[in-house]
């Protein structure tokens with residue numbers, strides 16, 4: 001297997017313009033496809049997850065023009081539901097932001113499709129989305145395990161007026177229903193069962209829908225109402241913000257090493273909840289400066305934190321490796337759903353942190369990390385086909401022992417050029 005050894009880095013400094021947000025790229029592509037009018041998306045992310053969405057849209061007959069560097073895409077909106085006579089099989093890799101939203105949108109469309117993915121996708125739950133759709137008349141079948149992809153969808157117009165969705169495992173199920181709701185011709189009430197996780201991603205969904213002309217009544221994240229006359233209208237142009245989760249690695253590097261790093265493309269005007277990662281660094285002792293379109297961090301001695309990080313599930317992983325450079329025991333709590341993402345992230349993180357000498361407690365929904373007293377050890381880190389494992393553990397190069405990352409190309413899911421970009425802030 002390919003591996004990459006990072007020698008110890010003496011200092012970090014510089015400026016990084018992060019690539020476009022995965023969450024916004026895939027939401028905006030889907031909404032542009034079902035809008036009336038033509039949309040030009042700029043600063044689109046070029047990565048595996050986005051490629052899967054683009055391939056799916058293309059197979060469904062959506063016309064778009066992608067620039068040679070794949071960061072600008074002009075989409076001809078279809079003005080409503082998908083319609084395709086051919087039977088299709090759409091391979092969506094391990095992209096949750098393609099699988100879940102396409103599942104709901106296609107269930108309401110005139111299509112006959114199978115949605116498939118990588119082996120890990122077949123272990124990532126989707127029953128909390130599919131079951132309420134089936135209960136309201138959609139024709140969806142599980143092709144292997146009940147509750148998991150692959151799926152067969154025989155889409156059709158349904159006249160559901162109320163859907164109940166469990167919010168305790170993934171916010172992407174609610175996101176999928178919200179984005180698909182305007183494809184129905186009636187009023188829809190979506191009611192959340194249990195405590196909704198990853199709430200800021202719902203804000204991304206609602207704000208993106210708003211940009212495409214649809215307002216949703218949000219009753220304190222407990223229920224949502226979409227009116228029968230809601231219809232997507234192209235905004236003409238849509239600028240994808242830089243990815244706030246991708247920004248976390250560069251900001252953490254500055255916090256750990258003591259230099260100053262400025263990340264541009266995302267800032268205090270961002271609609272992504274993961275910008276709150278910078279607040280965690282500040283709480284740990286780093287100095288943070290904000291602009292509308294940038295975040296700048298200057299390092300200082302770091303102290304451990306004990307925090308509920310349910311609101312920033314992706315960037316919270318970066319705190320787990322940053323904790324190796326902080327004084328005391330860091331506790332990241334209320335992150336049960338790390339277990340159902342690209343890998344079981346609680347277990348993977350605990351296993352690999354132990355390899356560098358940390359003391360780790362892996363709980364059902366939390367992790368505690370205490371740095372070793374005798375210095376970090378060099379280790380060969382397994383990444384479990386999880387882009388964030390590779391990116392988080394690159395921060396170990398800021399210690400005295402360096403680090404070896406196995407399968408570094410797994411960052412292609414959201415950040416194919418990660419290691420090149422990381423080297424630009426290394427001094």
Ligand SMILES: O=C(O)C1=C[C@@H](OP(=O)(O)O)[C@@H](O)[C@H](O)C1
Pocket residue numbers: 022023024096097169170171172175197198201313314337
């Ligand atoms: O809606 C989104 O764009 C996402 C929601 C989050 O998932 P969960 O809601 O499953 O926590 C996040 O982890 C994922 O990377 C992207």
Ligand SMILES: C=C(OP(=O)(O)O)C(=O)O
Pocket residue numbers: 094095096097314341342388414
């Ligand atoms: C959980 C993630 O991805 P997905 O969109 O596939 O859920 C992630 O990018 O960390």
